[in-house]
Amino acid sequence: MESEIPITMTYAGQLAGIVGASEETKPVPQGTALTSFLRDTANRHGGRFQELLFDENKQLRRALVISINGEHALDPEALSLTRPCEIFIMTPIAGG
Amino acid sequence: MAGEIRLTNQDRSFYEWQLDVPGMGEEGQSKLRNTTALVTRLGGLGGPIAFSLAAAGVGKLILAHGGNLEPSDLNRQILMRHDDLNTPRAQSAAKTLHSFNPHIELETVESHVTADNAHGLVSKADIVFDAAPRFTERFWLNEACVRSNTPMIDAAMYSMEGQVLTIVPGVTPCLACLYPEEPPHWKRRFPVIGAVSAMIGNMAVLEGIKLLTGVGKPSLGEMLYVDTLTMGLRKITISRRSDCHVCQP
Numbered sequence: 001m002e003s004e005i006p007i008t009m010t011y012a013g014q015l016a017g018i019v020g021a022s023e024e025t026k027p028v029p030q031g032t033a034l035t036s037f038l039r040d041t042a043n044r045h046g047g048r049f050q051e052l053l054f055d056e057n058k059q060l061r062r063a064l065v066i067s068i069n070g071e072h073a074l075d076p077e078a079l080s081l082t083r084p085c086e087i088f089i090m091t092p093i094a095g096g
Numbered sequence: 097m098a099g100e101i102r103l104t105n106q107d108r109s110f111y112e113w114q115l116d117v118p119g120m121g122e123e124g125q126s127k128l129r130n131t132t133a134l135v136t137r138l139g140g141l142g143g144p145i146a147f148s149l150a151a152a153g154v155g156k157l158i159l160a161h162g163g164n165l166e167p168s169d170l171n172r173q174i175l176m177r178h179d180d181l182n183t184p185r186a187q188s189a190a191k192t193l194h195s196f197n198p199h200i201e202l203e204t205v206e207s208h209v210t211a212d213n214a215h216g217l218v219s220k221a222d223i224v225f226d227a228a229p230r231f232t233e234r235f236w237l238n239e240a241c242v243r244s245n246t247p248m249i250d251a252a253m254y255s256m257e258g259q260v261l262t263i264v265p266g267v268t269p270c271l272a273c274l275y276p277e278e279p280p281h282w283k284r285r286f287p288v289i290g291a292v293s294a295m296i297g298n299m300a301v302l303e304g305i306k307l308l309t310g311v312g313k314p315s316l317g318e319m320l321y322v323d324t325l326t327m328g329l330r331k332i333t334i335s336r337r338s339d340c341h342v343c344q345p
Contacts, residue, residue, distance in 0.1 A: 012321065013254045022323070052281060063279040065319070067332045072274075072319075074335050088330065090321070092279040093254040095141045096229035096286065096293075 002029045005084045009041060012065075012090030018049045034068075034079040034087075035060055052091050065090045100130055101155060110199065111153050117311065124309035125153060131308055132156040134221035136209050136237060138189040140172030140293030141251045141258075141300070142227035146189060147175060148301040149225070150197040154308075157193065158221060160205040161186045172290030209233040214240040223304055224248040226271075227297065231278045235342075238263065238271035242343050247307055251300040255287045258296030260320040261334070262303045268316050269336040270343040292324050 004027040016022040028037055038060065042050040055061055066073040067088045073079055103126050108115065111125050131154050135146045138161040146157055165176050165185050173185070180188035186204040193202055207213060209228060214236040218224055226237050226248055234250060241248040242265045250261045250271055263270050299320060306314040321330040338344060 012323065013257050017255075022325075055280075061279070062277050063275045065274065065332070070330070070332055072332055072334045074337060088332065092231070092275055092282060093252040093257070093259060093286075094229045094231060094234060094282060095137055095227035095252050096139050096284070096288065 002031070004028060005030050005081065007037065007081055007084065008086045010086060010088045012088070013093065014052060014091050015049060015089060018047075018052075019045055028081055030082060032081045034066075034073065034076050034081060037081060037087075038066075038076070038089075053089075063092045065092070100126070102126065103129060106199070107153065110197075114152065119311040120309060124311055127309050128153050128305070129155045131222045132158065132220060133304070134158040134160065134217055134224045135227065136160045136217070136224070136233065137227045137229065138173065138175055138185055139169065139227065139229070140288055140290060141253060141297040142225065143173045143175040143189065144294040144297030145225045145227060145251065145301055146193060147196065148298050149304070150193050150200055152301070152305060153197070154200065156201040156203065158203045158205060158217065159186050159189055159193075160207060160209060160217060161189065162206055162208040172288060172293045174290065174294065209237055211236050215243070218244050218246050221246060223308060225300055225304060226250045227300075229284055231275065231282060234271055235275075235278070239342050241265060242270050247304075249300045249303050249307075251296050253288055253293050253296050256289065256292055256324045258292055258299075258322050258324075260296060260299045260303060260315070262307065262314050262316060262318075264307070264314075264316060265343065269334045270340065272342040273337045273340050274319065274334055276337060276340070295324065296322065 006025050008025045010023050042053045069085050133154050135142050164182050165180050175189035175192045184206050186206045190202050190204045218240040228234050245265045248263045252259050306312045318331045319334050
């Protein structure tokens with residue numbers, strides 16, 4: 001039986017506004033691909049959240065800032081969740 | 097340094113309290129005095145940036161911002177004045193800065209950064225503070241800074257949060273490493289409280305002062321993210337993209 005690990009998602013700005021919380025923790029099977037986890041998360045929150053994370057071809061948007069335990073995830077497609085961690089995710093922001 | 101402007105007794109009296117900051121001294125102050133900083137956009141972020149650079153005694157500020165002052169600017173654009181509504185923002189900002197510190201040089205550019213002027217503006221500066229709301233402007237500046245080996249401090253905000261990225265070409269990742277493409281959902285109009293933009297702008301200035309003077313440790317290779325709802329500060333280690341079209345050969 002595969003074991004589950006807790007993953008804490010921390011959302012910045014727009015995403016936190018959509019979710020209604022800046023943090024949530026979900027158990028996932030160890031070894032789950034990061035993009036698969038993010039796709040499930042986006043499906044759960046739906047609509048605008050989904051649109052901010054994935055493009056019309058269902059690809060993760062490249063301009064998202066995603067970090068795992070404080071390290072920028074440059075290539076999220078290549079990453080799997082092998083141990084409990086915190087994933088921080090923010091949509092791009094600018095000046096003004 | 098050729099053509100170096102030396103501190104005067106008047107400078108010493110103005111910056112006396114700052115000279116006492118450990119590591120600053122006359123040497124650090126002299127570096128600020130001999131620095132030209134480009135500040136692009138003088139709004140919620142850029143206004144406080146320019147104000148604090150003037151307060152710190154940075155010798156010359158190039159102030160780039162197009163358009164006229166609008167009522168909706170005034171909740172955050174601290175260099176602007178109600179009396180200047182419907183007049184050029186860059187002029188309004190320069191007037192405020194001049195009355196605050198008449199001993200520094202100001203150059204106004206009544207235009208935003210464009211693909212055509214980015215390299216020219218950057219070439220006149222020792223350091224760039226980017227507070228532009230449009231990603232295209234930020235990308236033009238980033239590229240011009242990388243090409244000319246000019247450090248750039250990029251500041252951004254949204255609602256109650258903000259971020260600062262210190263870019264030193266050849267040393268740190270660049271803005272295109274963080275954002276390899278323009279986000280399609282960013283809207284020019286977004287929620288913000290002026291105190292948040294002032295806080296983030298001042299964090300950007302501190303990064304610049306540290307870079308220029310050697311005081312403290314700039315956050316190289318780290319993006320600073322602040323959530324003022326919780327007053328949380330997060331540092332995210334940013335890596336260079338091996339396929340970055342700007343900073344990789």
